Each structure stands twice: as C-alpha cells, then as structure tokens.
Amino acid sequence: MIRLIADSTWVRKHRPRSLAEFVDQKQAVDRFLTWIKRWKPGNKPLLFYGPSGVGKTALVEAYAEEAGLDLVEMNASDFRSASRIDEVLGRSVMQASLLGKPRLFLIDEVDGLAGREDAGGVDAIMKLMKASKHPIVLVANNPYDAKLRAIRYGSELVAFRKLAVLDIMKTLEQACNKEGIQADKELLRLVAARSEGDLRSALNDLETLGRGQTILREKDLNSLGFRERETSVFDALRTLFKASSVMSARMALDGVDKTPDELFQWIESNIAEEYEDPAEVAKAFEALSFADLFRQRILSTQNWKLLAYSIDMMTGGVALAKKEAYRKFTKYRYPDLLMILGRTRFQRAASQAAFRKLGTLLHCSTSAVRWEFLPYLRVMAENPRFRKELAEALEVDEEGLTALLGLREGRGSRPQGRASILNGVI
C-alpha cells in the first residue's frame, strides 16, 4: 500500500498507536470493538461516517497496530472502476491471510466513488462485502449520498462526531511535549478552535507554526501570517464595534479582504457577542435589516449606487446602536451560516425527499407533512412496530429515521432546545 503522506508529518508521527491513545469517539470505539470481536464471515461490514479529521481511519489503523492485524487499506476514490477494485482487493478478500495473521480491510473515502465515471464501483464493493472472508470497514464522509444507498443498507453505520476543543487541545499539548515545544495555552486553544473539530487540520496547523521552534506564543499566529485574512477580520470587527462615529465604523472595514456580503455575515454573527443591552441588540438588528433590504434592492434594480447605503447601515448603523463602547475583550466568532449550511445540506436534502414521499402517500404538501403530520409521527414512532413500518415506507434506516423525525440520540426523546451544531465559537 502506497501512502501519500510521508511518515514524517506530525499527523502521522503523533497518530494514536493504540486505542488507549485514541481521542474521544467513545461510542464509535465501543461499537467497533464489539463488532470486530464477534465478527465471522457473513457479518455486515461497518460503515464509519462523519466529518474529516476526527479519527475514522485512525481508529482502524490504531487497532490493527495494537492487535497485530494485517491491515489492507484501499482508497476507494483512487479506483474508479469495478475491474480495478476487483484487481486490488478481490483476491485478497477471498483468501486466507498469507502470514497467518488475521486480516482487516479498510476501504477509505467510499463516497469518492459515487461519481458517474465509477462504472460499477458500488456493485463491486457490494460484491466484496458479501463474499469477504475478512472483516471490512468502509469509511465515508456522507453516507446519505444516494449512490451509496445499497452500501449503506448492507452495512452497519457508525457515526463519528466532531472533536471537542478541549480534546484537540490535549492532543496538541502532547504533540508539543514530544516535539520539545513550549506553547501558550491560548495559542493551542485558538488552533484547536479554528479547526472546527478536525484534529488532523489542527495538527497540520500546529506543525506549520511549530516546526523548528521551541517556544510558541499567541502572537506567533500573527507573526507567521497564519490565517492572516481572518485575523484582520477580527481586528476590523473590534474596531467597528467600538467605533463611535459612522465614518470610523465604515473605515474599519477598509483593507479587509472580504466581499460586503461576507462582511455582512461576520457582523451579523457577532452583534450578540459584543452587545449585552437588549435595546442595543434590537437597534443593531434593525440597522442590519435595512442593510439587508438595500442589498436586495441593489440586486433587483442593479443600482449599485445603493451599495453605499447598505454598507452605511451595516457598519455605522450597527456601531451606533450602542450607548458606549464595551470595555471588554470579545471573542468574535466565525459566521455560522456557511458552516451550518455546509454541514446540514445532505440532511436537508434527505428530509425533503422523504417528506415528498410522505406527501404523495398522504395527498398533501411537504409543508403539511412537516407541520401537521410530523409532530404526531414522532409520538407514533415510540411504538416499535410503527417505527419499523415508517422506516420501511421511507426506505431509511434507524439512524436516517431518527434524523428525519428530528429526534436526538436515544429512542423517542424529544428534540432538544439547544442545537449543538452552533457551538463553533472562536
């Protein structure tokens, strides 16, 4: 197996070598262990899914290393046809292991297969899954890709979650210790936070900063030009929110390398971070509401002269909503809208499709399904038999149904007030 990443990168160097070193993902680890200990030919493979850099591949590798397994890895997105898959994996899946060591297969980036050009790729993997004499773990970012449906049904899904900032920090700290680097806690926290739960990218960032260093301070983020654009947005926001004149609020955004639309989102996401008095928040949003209207007017009339007013409202309007500048350090956050949209797109598309199906069945609109049926379906689904029928009719599995009904983990629990996805605070 050729690996593109040389062993010398920190990601590779500081990878977990046993499950004890593995960070978080307790549920996934438990499910993996139960599965592999009971595995016999004919059992379903596991399908690991979740965001990047949270340990899907690393878990399998760590376990293989610890348990002394013969790990056969393959990156599905490199092999775009059925014959290539067969060629690479086909025989070894059927045969007993040569070394006499138990063998474990890891097929990475399965969703990379789902292109049109992957002639028969999904079928080939399905065939392997059924015929294999060895356990197989499949890895995907988004298992709800329509092309992966067959694979999804043929395997057990195991979810991986974004890692907590604290967990990432801990790993970064350990890496620093091993590299002989003395690092500020605050710097590690910032690196961890901006990775948005992706340990791999955090380690990569740390390596960029820390190669050849013995001391790392918070200011090194700036001196290295590390994420320079975002840092200057933070500075701009600080100036804007503290400004006491329309002119200085406007000028705050000068030289920031972002479009007005992007800046709009940055401001919108941070009003409530800066202002504490409700009257100020209300006033600031009133200004933003007008800025928004001007944006739409520009789009519909193509009168770009109006842009000046839109910017006035979103800078001066927001800045002057306060009585006086807060003397505090505000941790501004990344605009959450883009993050949410990216993260929830698949879920939303899947729900929409399922609600359409229900709409056809029940002769009503998807909106009626959501508002008039869904609340009752949640209650009915407490009944296991109904739950099963509903899942079958909608062609989703247990997890798909849970997501669809808007239930959180655990059977029949009600949706919680807090949406954990919005905690991307920096």
Next chain:
Amino acid sequence: MAIGARVEVNVKDSLEIWAEKYRPKRLDDIIDQRHVAERVSAFVKERNVPHMMYAGPPGSGKTTMALCVAEELFGETRRQNTLETNASDERGIDTVRRKIKDFARIRTIGDVPFKLIILDEADALTSEAQQALRRTMESFTRTARFILCVNYSSRVIEPIQSRCAVFRFKPLVKEDTMAFIDRIANGEGLKLDPEAAEAVIHLAEGDLRKVANLLQAAAAKGKGVTEATIYDVAAQARPDDVRVMLESALEGNFREAREKLLDMLYTQGLAADDILREIHRQIYSLDVSEQQKVRLLEKLGEFEFRVSQGGSEHIQLEAFLAQCLLLAKPQR
C-alpha cells in the same frame, strides 16, 4: 381486525396512517359537506364534470372530495388518468408549463372522456403561474378537467374562478367530527370513553386529519385511549420550536433564540412562511401583556412585509427576535 385484508397491498402501502386509511373512497362515504357531495355526484354520474374549485378551511375534505371524484370517474385507471400536484411544493410557472401541460396533452387511457388534474393548495401558485394555468385550462378543456383546492378563493385570479364551478366547504360541526371518531374507533376496535372523544373534538377544531392523527398517536402508546392520553399526545405534538424560540427571546436570551431560528431554517429546513405563520399564531397566547402583544404583532407585520420586499428571511426574522428582547422582563 381482519388479518386477510392486507394480503394485496404492496410494501409501500403497508405504512398505515389513519388519516389516509379512513379517508372516504367514494362520494357517498363523505360524512360532511353533503351539500357539495350531492351536486358533485350528479356531475360524476353523467360522466361530465366541469372545472371545479373547492374552497374551504384545512381538513374540511377538499382533497378527499377530489380524490373521490377521480375514483368514481376512473376506478382502476385512476392513477394513469389523474395528476395530483401540490402547488405549495411547486408554485412556479414551470409546473404549469411542463408538468400540467405534458399531462393534459397525452390521450386518456381506457374509455374515459377526459383526464383529471387535481391542483391542491392552488392559491399558493404565483400570479404568473395562475395566468399560465388560465390558458392551459382553456386550451385543454376537451382532454382535461381541473379541480383546484384552495383555502381562500380570493387568492385565485378572477379569470380562473369564472372558469370553474365554485364549491364552498363549511367548517365541520361537532357531529361530523364525532361520526368520524366513531368510524375510526369501530375500524380499529378502539375503546374510547366520552371524555376522550370530547377531548379529541375540542383539540381538533374541526380538522379531521388532526382527529385521525390524535387517535393514532394515542393508540400507539398502547395504554388505551383516554382523555389523559389524548391531552398527553397533544402536548407532545405541539410544535414547540417556535414557542421555545419566542420564549428565549422574551427572557432576554437572544443567542438561544437565534440558534433555534437557524436550526429551524437550516437544519430542519422549515419554510420561513410557515415559521412566520406559527409565530403569529403563538403571539396571542404568549405570557406578555395585551399591549405588548399588539406591539409584537405590529413588528411581526413589518418584518413580514420586509421579507415580501425581498429582504432575507433569516435576517428579518432575527431582527424580529431582537425586538422581542425589548419586552424581556429584567432578569436578576
């Protein structure tokens, strides 16, 4: 329950939703709206129906009436000869141009003189789409008939109204609802005390879909259908996301309210129109003074107007939540 009865249904239909299971299949089975059913029935017997418009409140049987007409006209070939479209999902002109025209153009199957196009929630069609529809109705009168179901006939342009026989559906009276409860109770072998039935009638407010859902959800709990289980289900099923959002804002917790809003818009994918309507409905019963309700309603109207002017739903709704903060009782 008869066990043998389910042999013929295919997999998809194995999902039993009572609202669907107890939907009348023939015009004679329709409990309420007899004044409409009888006249429609007369048309169907002559096998010549005009374009029709059914106007009335939700859950009063408009869609059911339309489906019964299709069933009685076409019987086994109903699926091939009927196009069902919900305008609230496809409100653009494309639907009329492509889907409806394509369907109307193709010849009928079997010995039926025309096809049937059921346009549910037709008052949600944009005005361009309605203009296009008007022409389509005219040019395909020989091959297709339309049934438009609407909540408000005034939202449909005059020329379309004048091409239709308009039927008004009345809100259901208590006796109608009771008859429907009996039908379900008999069909499912449910034992239902009078208090439980009263509770259903009270909560459903004349909406038969809600009656069926309440009963099925209560029965699914498997503990017998009593007044308590009915209220329990109703409390559980109350769409409380909007309420939680408003209450957070009124407690002065803007961040939490905002998270909830973003969750509804982008994770659950709810339509802003629906959220606005639900906020409107909730305001009446919020724990604030009547004066304050008036202020909230005024603000909500203003922000809804801004949305209609092209403002982004997300920003305008947020601005509304920020206004709610002003009514927050001082904490601590």
